Amino acid sequence: MNIQMQPLREPSEETSSLVNNGRVTFDYMLVSKNDLVAPESNLRQLYLNQLEKKGFHINQICDRSKRFYGIVAPDSIFEAYFKLLCPHDHMHNQEAHFRFRTFATRIRIVHFILHRTVIKNEMYLKDLIKKNVFESAYPLHENSPLRARLNHHWATWKKCCSYQPINDIREYFGEKVALYFAWLGWYTVMLIPAALVGVIVFLYGLVYFDNSKISEEICNANTTIMCPLCDQKCPFWLLSETCTYAKVTHLFDNEGTVFFALFMALWATVFLELWKRARARNVCDWDLFFWDEDEEEIALDLINDPNKKLKLYQHSYPRIITLMLLVAVMIAVLIGLTHAIVVYRVWATMEFTKYNSSFLKEHANTAAVVTGAVLHYIAITVMTEINKRVSLLLCKLEQPRTESAHENNFTVKMFTFQFFTLFSSLIYIAFFLGRINGHPGSYVRIAGQWRLEECHPSGCITDLFIQLCIVMVLKQTVNNVFEYTTPWLRYKSRKLKDSTRKSASVHSEDGDTARLKAWLQKNEMMNNVGTFSLFNEFLEMVIQYSFTTIFVAAFPLAPLLALLNNIIEIRLDAIKMLRFNKRIVPKKVNDIGIWLQVLEAIGVLAVIANALVIAITSDFIPRLVYKFHYGPCGTQNNTDVDCMTGYINNTLSVFFVKDFEKRTDIDEALKSTITYCRYRDYRNQEDYRHTVQFWHIFAARLAFVILFEHVAVCIKFIAAWFVPDVPRGVNNTYLESKHERLQQIILSRDRSTDV
Numbered sequence: 001m002n003i004q005m006q007p008l009r010e011p012s013e014e015t016s017s018l019v020n021n022g023r024v025t026f027d028y029m030l031v032s033k034n035d036l037v038a039p040e041s042n043l044r045q046l047y048l049n050q051l052e053k054k055g056f057h058i059n060q061i062c063d064r065s066k067r068f069y070g071i072v073a074p075d076s077i078f079e080a081y082f083k084l085l086c087p088h089d090h091m092h093n094q095e096a097h098f099r100f101r102t103f104a105t106r107i108r109i110v111h112f113i114l115h116r117t118v119i120k121n122e123m124y125l126k127d128l129i130k131k132n133v134f135e136s137a138y139p140l141h142e143n144s145p146l147r148a149r150l151n152h153h154w155a156t157w158k159k160c161c162s163y164q165p166i167n168d169i170r171e172y173f174g175e176k177v178a179l180y181f182a183w184l185g186w187y188t189v190m191l192i193p194a195a196l197v198g199v200i201v202f203l204y205g206l207v208y209f210d211n212s213k214i215s216e217e218i219c220n221a222n223t224t225i226m227c228p229l230c231d232q233k234c235p236f237w238l239l240s241e242t243c244t245y246a247k248v249t250h251l252f253d254n255e256g257t258v259f260f261a262l263f264m265a266l267w268a269t270v271f272l273e274l275w276k277r278a279r280a281r282n283v284c285d286w287d288l289f290f291w292d293e294d295e296e297e298i299a300l301d302l303i304n305d306p307n308k309k310l311k312l313y314q315h316s317y318p319r320i321i322t323l324m325l326l327v328a329v330m331i332a333v334l335i336g337l338t339h340a341i342v343v344y345r346v347w348a349t350m351e352f353t354k355y356n357s358s359f360l361k362e363h364a365n366t367a368a369v370v371t372g373a374v375l376h377y378i379a380i381t382v383m384t385e386i387n388k389r390v391s392l393l394l395c396k397l398e399q400p401r402t403e404s405a406h407e408n409n410f411t412v413k414m415f416t417f418q419f420f421t422l423f424s425s426l427i428y429i430a431f432f433l434g435r436i437n438g439h440p441g442s443y444v445r446i447a448g449q450w451r452l453e454e455c456h457p458s459g460c461i462t463d464l465f466i467q468l469c470i471v472m473v474l475k476q477t478v479n480n481v482f483e484y485t486t487p488w489l490r491y492k493s494r495k496l497k498d499s500t501r502k503s504a505s506v507h508s509e510d511g512d513t514a515r516l517k518a519w520l521q522k523n524e525m526m527n528n529v530g531t532f533s534l535f536n537e538f539l540e541m542v543i544q545y546s547f548t549t550i551f552v553a554a555f556p557l558a559p560l561l562a563l564l565n566n567i568i569e570i571r572l573d574a575i576k577m578l579r580f581n582k583r584i585v586p587k588k589v590n591d592i593g594i595w596l597q598v599l600e601a602i603g604v605l606a607v608i609a610n611a612l613v614i615a616i617t618s619d620f621i622p623r624l625v626y627k628f629h630y631g632p633c634g635t636q637n638n639t640d641v642d643c644m645t646g647y648i649n650n651t652l653s654v655f656f657v658k659d660f661e662k663r664t665d666i667d668e669a670l671k672s673t674i675t676y677c678r679y680r681d682y683r684n685q686e687d688y689r690h691t692v693q694f695w696h697i698f699a700a701r702l703a704f705v706i707l708f709e710h711v712a713v714c715i716k717f718i719a720a721w722f723v724p725d726v727p728r729g730v731n732n733t734y735l736e737s738k739h740e741r742l743q744q745i746i747l748s749r750d751r752s753t754d755v
Helices: 038-052 074-085 094-100 102-114 125-130 145-153 164-174 176-208 213-219 239-252 256-285 293-304 319-353 357-362 364-397 403-431 461-501 505-508 511-525 532-548 558-580 597-618 619-628 647-651 669-675 692-722 728-754
Strands: 029-034 057-063 068-070 137-138 653-654 676-680
Touching: 029 102, 038 057, 038 125, 057 511, 068 511, 074 102, 102 125, 102 164, 102 293, 125 137, 125 597, 145 164, 145 558, 164 176, 176 239, 176 256, 176 532, 176 558, 213 239, 213 647, 239 461, 256 532, 256 597, 256 692, 256 728, 319 364, 319 403, 364 403, 364 461, 403 461, 403 532, 403 597, 461 511, 461 532, 461 558, 461 597, 461 728, 532 558, 532 597, 597 619, 597 692, 619 647, 619 692, 647 653
Parallel strands: none
Antiparallel strands: 029 068, 029 137, 057 068, 653 676
């Protein structure tokens, strides 16, 4: 930002590159109240004096109730930075020198020094802000052609389907923000083939919506009486009443599910490998491929304080064991929360069956699943804030060496807690619902009172789909609405409040001073940017990636929803960062950090989870076993009829009404007319033990999980080997650079020898 103003004192020679004809560009801005009294005013002056000792030029601008301190750093700081960190073979390279002197680089260095400047009693800038010595500290947005370009070509809804100007983003916001948007853009592009295949799999199920033999048998089962769903006053019911539910189940539980799960395992690997190549191209263009984070931090520490002692790596086993125990306790709490939701679903199912509404009685289980999913979303929203506070506390106990290590440790803990918050309930539905509830006459009960839920005769995969769909849709839509409207409303309310307070004194000032104050006020009215601003964006996208890959076999439309969300998310984040929020402090990185390891871990979990979903949650394996062993095509070698004929009857066991437990309240009149009912399981009707078919299916499920995981992992390894992490062009660029440098050394030595 270049604005005419009268500095409090003449700028030094060192800042001459930033001050020309009275036009000043501020590297950083400190804001405090005008009416500070001792001791706050004394602390403020001590801090400003300390900055002046380091050669900083401070310009003071008073405006009504606030006092702005425009900080301009001396050129000697940036020269020292360049000499310490510029590669030797680029020492005389003007382009490299320019990259080291971009305004984003200046902001980053000044931010580091300001937050490492200490006054009495070991007080830093963050401590002074907590004590209200300063209200805020931030870099200003630029009123420059670069920002205008970003506003026109990036932070606008008109460019939703256009490529992002990554180099411009990097020049304005720094490498960390640029790599986030580069990763998000690449992820969005890669979602296109995943979304297309998911839609095709869904359409395949839709085509056979009314033609599935299994759905047909359920819809025609007018005489199949099912056992009551609860103990008190629950009626017997006909299997045909769940006709629609069975058809919906076939949309997601069909032959295409296995193919789609394998495809997504391959997709996750190819996505990460191609991202590594895209990232390598970017950091090569930015000359950061071999950048060393430790060297960067040491250099900045020495520039700030040449006598700074090096902070060494430390490792404490007692501290690590304590942290692991605390993390385990927190995970146990999150799993306990899932148990509470399970209890609610059991209770809700029982209560819905007591309603006078026949619709609620017939769909009591589905209503419990839907309301449970909404309750789960509310729990996620509340626990997210709690997880963040606990993660910060654990990181403080861990005492990491650097800010980067602190961020990595926080990321791992926060993601772990969020994963259990989001997926514990899904894991229960996918792998435990309907499998640990017992059977009629011997039900498993919570607190000896409430029966656990049962699966639908056509399987539990629809319950998993409902939970995934509600949580994912609510999380994306509600988050996006609040993510955009909250900063927009805050900014507009501050702007409206400020406009009503403007005094005539502002208009009486000269034009340059008025424009300066207007620009400072506009920046001050913007929303504060916290330490976790970019972390929150990354976390949101990585959680979405988890939904898109883990359990995707139960929800083939997840990639499509993610694609639509991301198209909006990119522009939403851009508008928020550029127009509503204060300027984020640029950070220098050459990758997305620990998030890459998190994404790779999610890819492995996705293979395991989808294998288990197909083997356990869906009816794919029981259908195969029946088709080739127990059905008409397996036992009679009869190819004239559908091989799945009789499948539903085969999956339902018989239970005699006289064997119900005493706590199961059944109308005595019905006992004389209904002698037995059916339930979903593979048990004999003599002693209700598992049949041989149950163990056949169990063995087939186990074999499928092992086979699927091995095939998927082999595909992942082959794809990772086939696609190199670093493009050939990038390797050749650095190879040629080394050759040129060494050749120049040899030639210069030969010339000196000749002389």
